[in-house]
Amino acid sequence: MKPTRPLIAVSFFAADVQAGVGPFLGIYLQAHGWTPDRIGTVLTIGGIVGMLVTTPAGALVDATPHRRAIVAVASALSIVAAIIIWMWQGFWPVTLSQVATAIAGATMGPALAGLTLGIVGRQNFDRQFGRNQVANHAGNIAAAALSGWLGAWLGMPYIFGLSAAFGAGCIFAALWIPPRSVHRHFARGIAKDDNDDPSDTRADAIQVLLRNRSLLVLAAALAAFNLGNSAMLPLYSLAVASAHTADPSHVTAANIVISQIVMLVAAAYASRLIRRWGFWWIILVTLATLPLRAMTAAWIAPSWGIVPVQVLDGIGAGLQTVAVPALVVHLLHGSGRVNLGQGAVLGVQAAGACLSPMLGGWIAHHYGYPAAFITLGSLSVVAFAIWIGFGQRVRDACDTRREELGKLADLDSSTLLP
Numbered sequence: 154m155k156p157t158r159p160l161i162a163v164s165f166f167a168a169d170v171q172a173g174v175g176p177f178l179g180i181y182l183q184a185h186g187w188t189p190d191r192i193g194t195v196l197t198i199g200g201i202v203g204m205l206v207t208t209p210a211g212a213l214v215d216a217t218p219h220r221r222a223i224v225a226v227a228s229a230l231s232i233v234a235a236i237i238i239w240m241w242q243g244f245w246p247v248t249l250s251q252v253a254t255a256i257a258g259a260t261m262g263p264a265l266a267g268l269t270l271g272i273v274g275r276q277n278f279d280r281q282f283g284r285n286q287v288a289n290h291a292g293n294i295a296a297a298a299l300s301g302w303l304g305a306w307l308g309m310p311y312i313f314g315l316s317a318a319f320g321a322g323c324i325f326a327a328l329w330i331p332p333r334s335v336h337r338h339f340a341r342g343i344a345k346d347d348n349d350d351p352s353d354t355r356a357d358a359i360q361v362l363l364r365n366r367s368l369l370v371l372a373a374a375l376a377a378f379n380l381g382n383s384a385m386l387p388l389y390s391l392a393v394a395s396a397h398t399a400d401p402s403h404v405t406a407a408n409i410v411i412s413q414i415v416m417l418v419a420a421a422y423a424s425r426l427i428r429r430w431g432f433w434w435i436i437l438v439t440l441a442t443l444p445l446r447a448m449t450a451a452w453i454a455p456s457w458g459i460v461p462v463q464v465l466d467g468i469g470a471g472l473q474t475v476a477v478p479a480l481v482v483h484l485l486h487g488s489g490r491v492n493l494g495q496g497a498v499l500g501v502q503a504a505g506a507c508l509s510p511m512l513g514g515w516i517a518h519h520y521g522y523p524a525a526f527i528t529l530g531s532l533s534v535v536a537f538a539i540w541i542g543f544g545q546r547v548r549d550a551c552d553t554r555r556e557e558l559g560k561l562a563d564l565d566s567s568t569l570l571p
Contacts, residue, residue, distance in 0.1 A: 156272050156334035157281060157569050162326035163224060164265060164285040168292030169319035170231040171258040177300055178238070179387045181309045185242045189391055193514025195244070196387070199251030200507020203259040204500050211263035211496020215341040215356065215489065220271070221327045223264045228323040230257040235313040235320070257320075262499050263492040266478050268330070271340025274564030275486045279424045279479035281570060286420035286474045290413045292319070297409035336564060342482070342491030344561035356489025362497055366543075367550040368484050372501035374440065374540040375477065380505035381532030382443050382469070384513030384525075386412070389450055389462060392522040407459055415467025416474070423475035432480045433540075433548050435472055440536045442469035447530020451523040483554055487561055 179192050214220055234253035237246050265285065273281040296319060303311040338345045343356065362368060386409070427435055446465040453461065478495060485494040509529065517525040540547075 154331070155569055156331050157284070159326050159329035160268060160272060160281075161285060161288045162329065163268070163323060164288040165292040165295075166228075166319050166323035166326055167224070167261050167265060168289045169296045169316050170228050170323050171261050171289075177304065177309065177312050179391055180304075181238075181312070182242070182247065183391065184309065188518060189388075189514040190511075190518045191244075192387075192391075193384070193510040193512075195248055195251055196510035196514075197507050198248055199255040200383075200503060200510070202252045203255035204503035204507050206256050207259040207262070207500035207503055208493065208496040210260040211493040211499070212359075213260075214263045214267040214492040214496070218335075218337040218340075220264055220267050220335060220340060221330055221332065223260060224268070224327040225324045227257040227260040227264065228320040228327070230254070231323075232317045232320040235317040239310050239313040259496075259499065259503070262478075263496045266482075266495045267340045267492045268335055270342065270482060270491060271335040271337065272330075272564075273566035273569055274336075274339055275342075275344075275482060275558065275561075276563050277566045277570055278482050279427055279475060281566075282478055283420050283424040283475045286423070286471070287417050289474070290417035290420060290471065293413040294410050294417070297413065301407070301410075339564055340492075341489050342486045343489040344487055344563065346562070359490065359493065361485070361488050361490055362494055365484055365494075365550075367547045368481070368494060368498065370539060370543040370547055371436070371477070371480060372498045374436070374536045375473075375498065375502045376505035377532055377535040377539065378440055378443060378505070379502045380509050380512070381447070381529040381536075382466075383506035383509035384529060385446060385450065385462070386466065387510060388513045388517055388522060388525055389459075391517070392450075409463075411460060411463035412467040412470070415464050416471030419468055419471025420475050423472050424479075426472070427476055427479060431548065432476055432483070432551055433544055435476045436480070437540060437544075439469040439473045439476070440533060440540060442466065443533040443536070444530045447526045447533075451526040451530075480551075483551060483558070486558060 178196075179189075182192050182195075183189075210223075214223060217223070230253045234250040234257070237253070238250040241247070266282070269282050269285060270278055296315065299315055300312045303315060336346070341356065423435070442465045446462055446469075449461045449465065477498065481494045481498055482491055485491045488494075513525045513529055516528050
């Protein structure tokens with residue numbers, strides 16, 4: 154059996170592990186009397202925990218050969234989180250569930266990147282990770298559609314049961330991956346066969362991340378982008394719910410399904426676009442989706458703006474989910490710190506994302522939803538300034554690394570990919 158098949162299955166079920174119940178949580182808590190600012194506070198607490206955990210999680214993925222077990226433990230945490238929030242809706246139980254969800258989601262990103270790199274190697278990482286993300290978005294579509302149906306016909310609590318079921322599926326899929334198919338050295342970005350002499354297998358110092366200016370530019374631009382972008386979907390769902398124009402479960406599910414379908418298509422073509430245009434241009438396109446999305450959300454009535462708002466989200470996020478991990482591999486492969494780099498970039502992104510719900514929720518509560526959307530969208534100016542201002546440095550670094558990587562050993566994964 155090709156090990157890429159269970160890897161794709163893991164990516165499918167990991168969708169709900171990484172996202173938890175997503176914007177359905179806001180609708181669920183709003184129905185229990187929570188205000189937008191209080192909901193934003195709980196989401197921010199979870200985001201802060203995720204931010205703090207992501208970088209150590211990446212270091213753990215680099216340090217241990219038991220990467221399948223990391224995925225299984227993260228999935229188990231998502232099951233615990235779903236059970237807690239199903240049974241209790243007080244502030245501290247909900248906060249605890251969000252902490253568990255944040256730890257699970259923060260760990261899953263570097264773990265999936267490490268498994269992919271260890272199975273297919275550096276040269277085909279972007280192709281396989283693109284396939285992983287197609288499965289991941291398909292999982293999000295399935296989870297959102299089922300959640301919308303369950304929420305509307307059986308009640309919102311059943312959505313948390315579905316989340317627990319996805320967590321269980323992720324555990325079984327992770328254990329389905331043949332252990333020996335994951336090459337422990339290549340999985341951490343060391344260009345060395347597992348059967349070679351291990352005496353000189355040593356990773357670079359952690360400071361390699363701080364010395365990589367292109368990696369710092371990438372992280373800073375994405376932090377500003379996520380500060381504006383992360384609260385858009387939860388706030389948009391709340392705006393529709395507050396207008397009483399449709400069933401909240403159906404609207405939230407539609408929001409997710411539309412964006413995830415576009416993300417699926419974008420992820421499917423991301424690898425080809427990266428190889429045609431390069432990392433810098435593709436990430437620039439993703440940054441441009443934020444101001445367009447904010448203006449659309451602010452100026453078009455919620456019942457009519459769902460499609461354009463979520464299409465823009467799908468284009469940006471779909472390309473980013475492939476381009477960003479592939480660029481980190483491109484910049485750090487050979488150092489033995491690839492997954493630490495993945496975790497560090499995700500952690501800086503989370504620093505922006507964890508503040509976004511609090512900022513957006515506070516503005517929406519005091520000044521209304523349109524003001525919140527415009528404020529969040531204006532943060533794209535910062536992301537553009539960083540990415541364009543240091544653009545030449547990033548492009549030069551990519552060209553230099555391309556020559557260096559061509560001289561390093563790599564896995565032959567030609568039989569694993571169509």
